[in-house]
Amino acid sequence: MPLSETVISCRNVWKLFGPSPESYLKGLHGDPGVEAIRQAGYISAVRDVSLDIGRGEMLVIMGLSGSGKSTLVRCLSRLIEITGGTVTVEGQDIGALSEKQLIGLRRSKMGMVFQSFGLLPHRTVLENVAFPLEMRGQDRATRRKRALEVIELVGLDGREDYFPRELSGGQQQRVGIARSLAIEPDIWFLDEPFSALDPLIRREMQDEFLRLQEMLGKTIVFITHDFDEALRLADRIAIMKDGAVEQCDTPDQIVLNPATDYVRKFTEEIEKARVVHASGLARPINGTVPEGQPVAGKSTIRALARMLVNDSREVLPVSDETGRITGGLNRQEALNVLLGGQA
Amino acid sequence: MSESTLPDRSPTPITPAFNPTWALLALAMLLIAARPILPDGLMRPADILILPLADWINALFAWLRDDLGLIHVTRAIADGIEWLLNVTANILYGKNRWPRVGPLPWSVVALTAACLGYWLGGARLAALAGGTFVWIALMGQWKWTMETLSVIVVAAPFSVLFGLVTAVAAWRWRGFETVLNPVLNIAQSMPHFAYMIPVVVFIGVGPKAGAIVTIIFSVPPMIRMTLLGLRKVPHEVIESGKMCGSTSWQLMTRVRIPTARTDILVGVNQVIMQCLAMVVLASFIGMPGLGQKLLQLLQALKIGRSIEIGITIVLLAVALDRCSKAWAERQPTHHEPGIGWATRHRVLLIWAALMVAGFAISAVIPFFAEVSRGQSLSVADPIDAVMSFIIVTIDPVTQWLRWFLITWVLIPVRDTLLWFPYTAVLVALAALGYAVGGWRSALVCLGFFGYIAISGWWDRAMITVYTVLVAVIVAASFGFPLGIWAARHAARARRVLLLCDTLQTFPSFIYLIPVIMLFGVNDVAVVGAVVLFAAVPLIRYTIEGLRGVPEAMLEAADMSGATRGQSLRHVRLPLAFPTIMVGLNQSLMFSLFMVIIAAFIGTQDLGQEMQRALSSTDVGKGLVLGFAVAFIGLMADHVIRRMANT
Numbered sequence: 008m009p010l011s012e013t014v015i016s017c018r019n020v021w022k023l024f025g026p027s028p029e030s031y032l033k034g035l036h037g038d039p040g041v042e043a044i045r046q047a048g049y050i051s052a053v054r055d056v057s058l059d060i061g062r063g064e065m066l067v068i069m070g071l072s073g074s075g076k077s078t079l080v081r082c083l084s085r086l087i088e089i090t091g092g093t094v095t096v097e098g099q100d101i102g103a104l105s106e107k108q109l110i111g112l113r114r115s116k117m118g119m120v121f122q123s124f125g126l127l128p129h130r131t132v133l134e135n136v137a138f139p140l141e142m143r144g145q146d147r148a149t150r151r152k153r154a155l156e157v158i159e160l161v162g163l164d165g166r167e168d169y170f171p172r173e174l175s176g177g178q179q180q181r182v183g184i185a186r187s188l189a190i191e192p193d194i195w196f197l198d199e200p201f202s203a204l205d206p207l208i209r210r211e212m213q214d215e216f217l218r219l220q221e222m223l224g225k226t227i228v229f230i231t232h233d234f235d236e237a238l239r240l241a242d243r244i245a246i247m248k249d250g251a252v253e254q255c256d257t258p259d260q261i262v263l264n265p266a267t268d269y270v271r272k273f274t275e276e277i278e279k280a281r282v283v284h285a286s287g288l289a290r291p292i293n294g295t296v297p298e299g300q301p302v303a304g305k306s307t308i309r310a311l312a313r314m315l316v317n318d319s320r321e322v323l324p325v326s327d328e329t330g331r332i333t334g335g336l337n338r339q340e341a342l343n344v345l346l347g348g349q350a
Numbered sequence: 351m352s353e354s355t356l357p358d359r360s361p362t363p364i365t366p367a368f369n370p371t372w373a374l375l376a377l378a379m380l381l382i383a384a385r386p387i388l389p390d391g392l393m394r395p396a397d398i399l400i401l402p403l404a405d406w407i408n409a410l411f412a413w414l415r416d417d418l419g420l421i422h423v424t425r426a427i428a429d430g431i432e433w434l435l436n437v438t439a440n441i442l443y444g445k446n447r448w449p450r451v452g453p454l455p456w457s458v459v460a461l462t463a464a465c466l467g468y469w470l471g472g473a474r475l476a477a478l479a480g481g482t483f484v485w486i487a488l489m490g491q492w493k494w495t496m497e498t499l500s501v502i503v504v505a506a507p508f509s510v511l512f513g514l515v516t517a518v519a520a521w522r523w524r525g526f527e528t529v530l531n532p533v534l535n536i537a538q539s540m541p542h543f544a545y546m547i548p549v550v551v552f553i554g555v556g557p558k559a560g561a562i563v564t565i566i567f568s569v570p571p572m573i574r575m576t577l578l579g580l581r582k583v584p585h586e587v588i589e590s591g592k593m594c595g596s597t598s599w600q601l602m603t604r605v606r607i608p609t610a611r612t613d614i615l616v617g618v619n620q621v622i623m624q625c626l627a628m629v630v631l632a633s634f635i636g637m638p639g640l641g642q643k644l645l646q647l648l649q650a651l652k653i654g655r656s657i658e659i660g661i662t663i664v665l666l667a668v669a670l671d672r673c674s675k676a677w678a679e680r681q682p683t684h685h686e687p688g689i690g691w692a693t694r695h696r697v698l699l700i701w702a703a704l705m706v707a708g709f710a711i712s713a714v715i716p717f718f719a720e721v722s723r724g725q726s727l728s729v730a731d732p733i734d735a736v737m738s739f740i741i742v743t744i745d746p747v748t749q750w751l752r753w754f755l756i757t758w759v760l761i762p763v764r765d766t767l768l769w770f771p772y773t774a775v776l777v778a779l780a781a782l783g784y785a786v787g788g789w790r791s792a793l794v795c796l797g798f799f800g801y802i803a804i805s806g807w808w809d810r811a812m813i814t815v816y817t818v819l820v821a822v823i824v825a826a827s828f829g830f831p832l833g834i835w836a837a838r839h840a841a842r843a844r845r846v847l848l849l850c851d852t853l854q855t856f857p858s859f860i861y862l863i864p865v866i867m868l869f870g871v872n873d874v875a876v877v878g879a880v881v882l883f884a885a886v887p888l889i890r891y892t893i894e895g896l897r898g899v900p901e902a903m904l905e906a907a908d909m910s911g912a913t914r915g916q917s918l919r920h921v922r923l924p925l926a927f928p929t930i931m932v933g934l935n936q937s938l939m940f941s942l943f944m945v946i947i948a949a950f951i952g953t954q955d956l957g958q959e960m961q962r963a964l965s966s967t968d969v970g971k972g973l974v975l976g977f978a979v980a981f982i983g984l985m986a987d988h989v990i991r992r993m994a995n996t
Contacts, residue, residue, distance in 0.1 A: 086589050114595030125590030129608045129682060139594035141604075168684040186594070196593075 014194060014226045015060040015083055020092035022078055022250075025049035028090045041249040052078040053089070054250035065220065065227040066255075069237040069273075070247035076230045077122075079247070080196050083228060084117060085109060096194065114143050118187030122199040124179045126171040126186075132158065133167040136185045143190070157185040160219070177208040184216075188223075195225040202232065213239060234273045238262075238282050246270050259287025263344075280309035280345045288341055289325040289334030297335045301326040304333060308344050315341050374781035374792075381774035392773045400806040404970030411551060411969050424552040432558040434504045439557075442503075443496035453496070455712035455719035456487035458705060463669070465701040471676035479673055482665040490726025491640070491662050498639035498666075501557060501632075502625045505564040509621050512565065513572025514614070518602065520573065521580045530573070537570050539939065539983035541946035542631050543960045544976025550635055551969045560629060560637030568624035572617040579613025580606055615678035622670050627857040630663060631947065634964060640666075644859065645950075653737050653867050654730035660863045664856055671855040737867060744868075752874045760873055763820055767812045772803055775812075779985070786992040798985040802978050811978055813955040817873075818941040818982075821880035825937060829885040830930075833892025834918070843893050850890040858883060858940075858947050866951060876948040883944045884937040891933025895926030931994035938986045942979055 021032055025048050037055075044051045052075045060066045070076040081087045083094055085101050094101050096112070104112065118139075126135050134141075137154040145153075158167050161181040171179055180200060187195065200216075201209040213236065220227065231237050237244050238258045245255040246269070254266035262282045265271040286304030301324040302311055315338055322335040381388065390396070415421045439445035444453030464480025486495045520527040545563050553559040583606050591605035607614065633641035640663055647656040685694055692699060712719035741748075767775075776799055783795035802811045836846035865878035899922050907921040923930075949957030956975050963972035 081589070084593060086592060110595050110597060113593055117593060119590065119593040121586040121590055123584065123586050125584065125586035127587065127591075127605060127609060129611060131682075131684060138591075138604075142595045142597075142600055165687075168687065170682045170684055172681060173684060183590075186590070190595075 012062045013059045014062050014064075015094070015096050015228070016058070017083065017094045018057050018092050020053055020056045020079070020082055020094060021051070021090045022053035022075070022082055022087065023049045023051055023090045032091045038251070041251075051075075051250045053082060055092075056247075056250075056252050057092075058245060058252065058255060060226060060228060062226055063224050065229060065240060065242045066245060067229045067231060067237040067241035067243070068245045068247060069231055069234060071232055074247040075250035076232075076247050077198055078250075080198055080228055080230050084113075084119060084196055114139065114190065116193050117196065118190065118192035118194070119196040120180070120183045120187045120198065120200040122202050124171070124176075124183045124203075126179060126182055128171055131168050131170055132163060132174070132182050132185075135171065135182055136167075136189050138186060139190050153189060154185075157188050160188070161185045162215070175208075176204050177212060180204065180212065181215075184219075188219075193226060195227045197227065197229045199230050199232065201236065209236075216240070234277070238277070246273070257287065259283045263287065278309070279347070280312065281307055283308050283344055285311060285323075285325045285336050285341075286327070286333065288344065289336050292324075292332070292335045296332055297322040297324040299324065301330075301332055302336065304328075308341050311341070312345055315345060370789075370792075371781050371785045374777055374784060378774045378778040378781065381771050381777060385769075385771060388771055393771045395772060395803045395806070395808060399804050401804050403805055403974045404968070406970070407973050408968070408970035411548070415552065421552060428553045428558045428562060431504065431508075431561050435500060435557050435561055438500040438503045439497070442500045443493050453720070455708060456483065456492055456721065457712055457718040458708040460484050460487065461704045461708050462701065465697055465704065467669070467673055469697045470673050470680065475672055475676060478665075479669045482662075482669045485665060486662055487721050488727045489658055489662065490721055490723060490728055491643075491659065492721065494638070494640045494643050494659075495662060495666070497557075498626075498629050498641065501561045501564060501629050501637065501639070502622070505561045505568065505629070506618075506622050506625050508565045509568045509572055509625070510618055513569045513617065513621065514576055514607075516569070517573045517576030517580065518607075521577060527577075534570050534573060535984065536977070536980050539942070539980040539987070540976045541943055541957070541960065541979045542567065542628060543634070543946060543949075543957070543964055544972055544979070545628075546632070546635050547960075547964055547967060547969045547972030547976075550964070550967050555636035557637055559635050560632035563632055563635065564625050564628040567628045568621045571620040571624060575613050575617030575620060576610070579610030579617070582613060583609045612678055615674070619671065619674040619678055622674050623667065623855060626663075626667055626670060627859075630857045630859050634950075634961075641859065644863075648862065648866060649950075651866070652730070652734075653863075654732075654734035655728070656863050656867075657733055657737070658728060658730055660860050663860055667855045667857060668852055741867065748868050752869055752872070755874050755877070756872075759820060760816075760877065764813060764816045767816045768809060772808050776800065776803065782989060786989050791988065791992055794988050795985050798981040798988075801981055805974050805978055807956060807959065807975060807978055810954070810956045810959055810975075811982065813953070814942070814945055814957070814979065815982060817877060817880060817945045817953070817955060818938065821877050821941050821945075822884050822934075822937055824877070825881045825885040825888055825941075826934070829888035829937075830892055832885075833889045834896065836889070837893045837896035840897070843897050847890060847893055850886050850893075853886045854890070858944055861944065862948065862951065871951045873953070875951060876945065876953055879948055880941045880944045884941040887936040887940060888933045891929050891936070892926070895929030895933070896922050898929060899925045928994040931990050935987055935990040935994075938990070939983050942983050946979060 023032060023044070025031065028049060031047065031049055041051055041054065044054075054075070056079060058066070068076045068079060078087065082089045083096075085094070085104075089102065096116070099112075101109065101112070127138065130138065133151065133154050136158055137150040140150040140153060155164075155167065158164055161184050163178060163181050163185065166174065166178065171182065174182065180203075183200070187197075201212050204212060217240065229237075229240060241258055243255060243257055244261055246253045246261070248269050254261060254270050256264075256266075259282065261270060262274050262277060262279045265274050284305055284307055285302050288308065289304065297320065299320055302314070304325045304327050308315070318338060320338060322337055323341075324332045325334045325336050327333050381392065385393075391399075436445060436447035437449065439452075440447045440450060441452040441454060442459075460480050460483035463483050464476045467479030468476035486492055516530070520530050545567050546559075549559050549563040549566070553562055587605060587609055588601065591601050596605060629637065629639065630641035630644070633639070633645045636642075640659055644656060644659045644663070647659065708718070716722075717725060776796060779795040779799055780792040783792035787794075802808060832846075837843050861879045861883045862875075865875040865882070869875040869878055903921055903925065904917065907917040912920065945953070945955060946957035946960060949955070949961045952958075956979055960972060960975045960979075963969075963975060
């Protein structure tokens with residue numbers, strides 16, 4: 008994915024818990040490792056993380072529980088104060104914002120969805136969805152109109168007078184999603200939004216989410232502990248362990264070239280052919296365009312299986328959405344991926 | 351059975367060389383053994399040790415009151431409250447004050463109560479709430495009840511508001527909470543009377559003093575519940591509020607407080623119940639109403655009419671409790687679209703119609719406006735007849751019981767406690783403290799009882815301790831087995847819990863009626879009332895603890911081949927232990943309160959002295975005694991908590 012313009016950028020972000028984290032961090036030169044920090048009596052929730060998120064990009068932060076992924080997203084939205092480093096949103100250092108400016112930023116640019124929904128139990132669906140608009144001080148009629156629009160968008164029309172406890176988990180999360188979209192944010196944080204749902208509903212909500220993203224094209228930071236979910240949704244995945252990012256790359260690259268043993272463990276169980284796209288495996292071509300019918304870059308190797316087996320060409324041309332040839336796919340490499348060997 | 355589980359759990363620090371617990375106990379024994387040769391200063395606190403605390407407090411209050419002019423402030427507040435009290439008094443029982451519209455016909459009040467009950471909890475609650483007021487009217491107790499209610503109606507909202515604001519402040523400023531917590535601890539273990547004396551000093555006596563003491567007394571639980579509720583608001587709800595761009599004011603008023611609604615309303619429920627309990631007791635400072643009537647009747651030993659008033663107070667308590675609980679538990683539900691205003695507000699419309707009907711009928715038939723003396727259905731005489739028959743019939747039993755308890759239990763225990771040198775008691779308490787929580791707990795125990803020694807009320811305090819001890823042991827001896835028995839089946843447990851729940855809503859005063867009836871006015875009656883009052887939380891928490899043991903654990907025990915007894919001993923009782931300790935703790939607290947209240951039927955303990963302080967408005971003495979009672983309670987609380995947590 009070409010990075011057009013960086014929306015969120017974090018540089019050497021640290022979050023430490025302990026007696027006096029700031030002065031401890033000042034004394035550090037680089038990252039001494041999670042054990043050394045623990046020995047010193049501190050807990051490192053986020054350790055020296057640097058990431059850039061481009062406009063319209065979906066970055067999925069993946070990690071097991073305790074890896075610091077939820078803390079990181081709260082650093083990006085300044086729900087918690089960071090110990091060191093900087094987080095900039097559209098060029099603005101959010102650590103330097105005053106309380107009032109921060110509230111202004113949240114009211115105009117940010118939306119967030121929570122794992123256990125975070126709905127207000129005493130308000131109806133409509134009132135929950137309209138809540139951020141109410142905080143902005145918009146009048147009742149405008150609030151209602153906009154809220155009904157988003158409620159319809161997430162497919163809850165007809166339920167606007169229900170209370171959260173009268174809805175199923177999936178429906179409650181739809182309310183959470185609707186609420187986060189009410190102010191038309193540019194940046195959308197989703198903290199394990201589907202983890203509390205059962206597997207069938209989760210799948211359905213992922214599809215729904217992809218549909219919404221197709222329509223809205225937001226800049227998204229999505230947190231999950233589910234590697235399959237990450238592969239399914241992400242433009243790029245950042246895999247976290249003990250507060251640090253182990254690898255941040257496209258799903259294709261993570262599956263094909265895991266950077267560390269930890270990342271490799273996740274990829275071992277994955278059927279790579281379902282993840283890797285033709286474009287991800289393609290090599291640049293130096294002038295000579297391979298002959299014959301090109302394959303679409305966005306199709307997975309799994310989808311091309313029959314053709315790869317039947318074709319006899321050594322290198323297949325790969326095209327992007329516009330039909331332009333972007334590279335060549337080595338058929339043997341592709342077959343290796345398909346058959347489960349190393350590429 | 352119950353006692354046997356306790357020592358098992360208390361930690362025995364294993365230091366073979368030197369064990370302070372045993373060393374301290376040995377020292378206490380030594381002091382007792384050496385009693386004949388002990389110097390006087392070790393028997394009872396020497397005069398120079400006893401600080402003139404009461405004089406200091408009196409001087410402080412005099413300074414506050416007169417030199418600082420605080421009395422003008424309190425009088426002004428009291429006048430404001432009196433104005434409000436006059437309004438409610440006029441509306442409820444027609445006191446000749448502004449707005450001069452009352453009194454409301456009793457039928458209108460009863461119908462309103464029934465509608466409110468229906469709205470909150472359906473037909474059964476409607477019957478309870480409406481029926482209560484019908485009973486009150488028919489029994490000819492309308493005026494007294496309305497005198498009581500007119501105070502609650504003013505006091506409860508004040509304490510709710512005051513509690514809410516204080517809790518929010520404590521939540522907001524850590525430092526304030528650190529100061530507030532110990533104050534609340536002491537306030538909640540101070541007996542009712544201790545609150546009354548300063549109020550009498552600053553406000554005087556009568557309804558406004560009653561209202562103010564009620565407000566002060568009922569605030570602490572509101573603060574506690576609100577704080578708890580604010581703490582319990584899920585993290586993500588707050589974060590979602592922040593991400594929606596709430597300012598901290600919006601976050602408090604539109605996110606935190608509404609989300610904590612249920613806990614806050616449970617606080618409101620407790621405020622109402624505390625108000626009722628206090629208003630009844632405030633008869634001691636000249637507060638008219640049900641309490642005063644009951645006090646007069648009890649002192650005159652008019653059993654039949656006391657029972658009638660007792661029933662009224664109980665009905666009122668249960669109705670108020672159930673209605674406010676139903677309010678707390680009420681969950682919002684949506685209405686299907688297209689349903690008209692009339693359907694959505696059905697109860698409101700019915701109420702309005704009933705109001706019109708009630709006023710009309712009262713205007714035509716005076717009986718529905720006011721039940722006059724001759725028309726009331728008081729059944730006091732037949733009750734008296736039945737009761738005196740019962741009392742005469744079982745008299746041999748009660749006589750014997752009274753004789754047995756006084757001669758063989760009460761007097762020996764009391765005399766033994768009084769016979770101990772105070773130094774021995776202090777050292778023994780330090781040993782207990784060390785056993786449950788190390789040197790810190792030993793110091794805590796020593797500190798609390800050390801205060802009692804230097805306050806100059808050692809003997810009185812020992813009498814209080816003895817009454818409480820005997821009562822709790824008796825209560826435990828039947829409360830634990832009863833709890834274990836009731837916990838065996840789910841349905842039975844539910845029924846007994848409901849009964850306990852109802853009994854706990856009764857104001858403490860009520861427990862005095864049956865014991866005075868049976869035993870007359872003496873020590874046995876006091877212990878009897880305390881036993882009844884103390885048994886309820888014991889039974890309740892034993893059941894809750896035993897029923898709360900996870901099913902999986904019991905199944906695991908069954909599959910390991912445990913018999914029912916083994917399962918009880920090795921699985922259920924150990925797991926229920928912390929909950930049972932909570933029950934024991936509450937039981938001790940309740941006993942202390944009850945002993946003090948029972949003072950007016952003639953005890954020789956701290957409560958008696960407090961009554962004297964009250965009648966002579968000796969605020970210094972009253973507070974010194976109040977702290978003594980509070981510290982006994984706090985020490986017991988500390989020890990039991992320590993035991994439950996280890």
